[in-house]
Amino acid sequence: MPARLPKIPRLTLFSGPNCSLCDAWMKIAKAELAKVKDLYHFDLQVINIQDRGQETWKRRYVYWIPVLHLDGEEIARGRWDASNVLTALRQRDPGLNSENSSK
Numbered sequence: 001m002p003a004r005l006p007k008i009p010r011l012t013l014f015s016g017p018n019c020s021l022c023d024a025w026m027k028i029a030k031a032e033l034a035k036v037k038d039l040y041h042f043d044l045q046v047i048n049i050q051d052r053g054q055e056t057w058k059r060r061y062v063y064w065i066p067v068l069h070l071d072g073e074e075i076a077r078g079r080w081d082a083s084n085v086l087t088a089l090r091q092r093d094p095g096l097n098s099e100n101s102s103k
Contacts, residue, residue, distance in 0.1 A: 009042040009089055012069040014061050016049045022065055025079070029066040035082040040089055 015026050049058040049065065061067045064077040075088040
């Protein structure tokens with residue numbers, strides 16, 4: 001039986017426009033994700049909660065962005081940093097460490 005390839009973590013970052021505080025936090029969030037990307041490979045999707053079709057996310061997160069999901073599960077909202085993301089990645093895959101992850 002062939003070895004299974006590890007599933008690449010999927011992060012979803014929920015954002016919104018026209019909010020100076022939100023814009024400032026989004027810059028911080030993206031900088032924190034860049035720190036994580038230096039250590040671990042992941043796919044990132046950014047969703048603007050103001051876009052058509054995102055009404056559910058808008059109702060849920062309008063006061064909390066930036067919000068971050070890992071493989072569909074919320075892991076952080078509001079203020080968070082790279083350590084929150086790294087903790088969630090390590091909980092998802094306890095064998096995960098920076099030495100054996102691919103960039």
